[in-house]
Amino acid sequence: MATATAIAHPNIALIKYWGDLIPELHIPANGSISMNLEALCTHTKVSFDQALQHDDLVLNGKSMQGEAHNRVSNFLGRVRNLAGLSLFARVESENNFPMAAGIASSASGFAALALAASKAAGLELDEAELSRLARSGSGSACRSIPSGFVEWQAGHEDHDSHAHTIASANHWDLVDCIALVDREEKPISSSVGHALARTSPLQHARVVDTPRRLDICRTAILERDFNKLAQVIELDSNLMHAVMLTSTPPLIYWQPATLSIILAVQDWREEGLPVAYTIDAGPNVHLLCPAALQEQIVSRLQNLPGVRQVLTSHPGGPAVLDKPYASSESVSPAQNQA
Ligand code: PMV
Numbered sequence: 001m002a003t004a005t006a007i008a009h010p011n012i013a014l015i016k017y018w019g020d021l022i023p024e025l026h027i028p029a030n031g032s033i034s035m036n037l038e039a040l041c042t043h044t045k046v047s048f049d050q051a052l053q054h055d056d057l058v059l060n061g062k063s064m065q066g067e068a069h070n071r072v073s074n075f076l077g078r079v080r081n082l083a084g085l086s087l088f089a090r091v092e093s094e095n096n097f098p099m100a101a102g103i104a105s106s107a108s109g110f111a112a113l114a115l116a117a118s119k120a121a122g123l124e125l126d127e128a129e130l131s132r133l134a135r136s137g138s139g140s141a142c143r144s145i146p147s148g149f150v151e152w153q154a155g156h157e158d159h160d161s162h163a164h165t166i167a168s169a170n171h172w173d174l175v176d177c178i179a180l181v182d183r184e185e186k187p188i189s190s191s192v193g194h195a196l197a198r199t200s201p202l203q204h205a206r207v208v209d210t211p212r213r214l215d216i217c218r219t220a221i222l223e224r225d226f227n228k229l230a231q232v233i234e235l236d237s238n239l240m241h242a243v244m245l246t247s248t249p250p251l252i253y254w255q256p257a258t259l260s261i262i263l264a265v266q267d268w269r270e271e272g273l274p275v276a277y278t279i280d281a282g283p284n285v286h287l288l289c290p291a292a293l294q295e296q297i298v299s300r301l302q303n304l305p306g307v308r309q310v311l312t313s314h315p316g317g318p319a320v321l322d323k324p325y326a327s328s329e330s331v332s333p334a335q336n337q338a
Contacts, residue, residue: 110137257306
């Protein structure tokens with residue numbers, strides 16, 4: 001039996017990935033930039049075991065079947081192909097954040113799985129190779145492999161579509177205050193959303209303008225220019241949600257409380273507070289602010305109607321191996337990917 005355990009953080013997209021050039025490979029229509037979320041993590045153990053007759057997935061202590069299991073099993077198939085292995089694996093994965101909170105766990109999930117499964121299979125992948133592998137599970141997972149502030153270069157095919165660090169986690173002490181909003185409607189998966197993106201007449205304009213927004217966002221991060229960052233991330237989030245709203249059928253992730261938070265953030269900025277919003281494929285609103293403002297923003301958020309809970313996180317590090325490699329086979333010891 002060969003086992004490895006890895007930890008990865010989810011990330012919040014500052015410039016969004018929405019729509020694919022090649023859907024099967026998750027080659028995106030545009031590049032994107034994100035920040036890893038240190039306080040949130042997925043912890044995943046993978047064991048290739050000759051006693052198993054099929055792959056097993058246990059998520060937060062619950063044995064999974066159906067769609068979630070198939071996605072993980074297909075992913076393990078790719079790892080087996082790369083390593084020339086035929087053994088099935090048991091995958092045990094836990095998130096330290098509530099799934100019901102509506103924070104996407106697929107990015108940290110597939111990043112941790114890519115690292116743990118490749119190590120357990122005896123592969124020594126570098127950061128770009130791991131990022132590509134994670135991308136094949138869920139596009140945005142490629143950004144949870146490198147550390148800190150990360151850019152995913154869109155590329156055109158499998159080998160040139162991967163992510164790298166543009167600034168380390170300690171480069172800029174920003175905090176993401178995540179306002180969790182009540183959700184009544186069933187979530188629509190991002191894979192369905194990516195496929196709908198091309199039905200919006202706005203998607204082409206959004207994609208064509210992305211290199212400009214990427215440049216502004218990258219520069220704002222490197223220069224720690226909060227105003228520049230605030231303007232570009234709000235524009236980018238609004239553009240993605242404009243595409244969603246104008247897809248056929250339209251995709252509406254916002255709840256009334258989502259809009260109330262957006263309006264509150266506009267008022268707070270007019271008051272002079274450095275705070276900016278961004279929203280992924282759900283109703284929750286991420287508020288970025290300098291760490292010194294965290295307490296004030298959290299308490300203001302808690303006073304808004306419809307805000308159920310507020311989570312906070314500083315920028316996070318890369319996907320890392322958790323425990324030394326444990327194997328009865330003679331494979332070289334694992335090292336952290338720090
Ligand atoms: O990686 P996916 O397929 O879950 O897509 C992520 C989509 C967004 O979260 C809305 C944007 C992004 O860049 O993360």
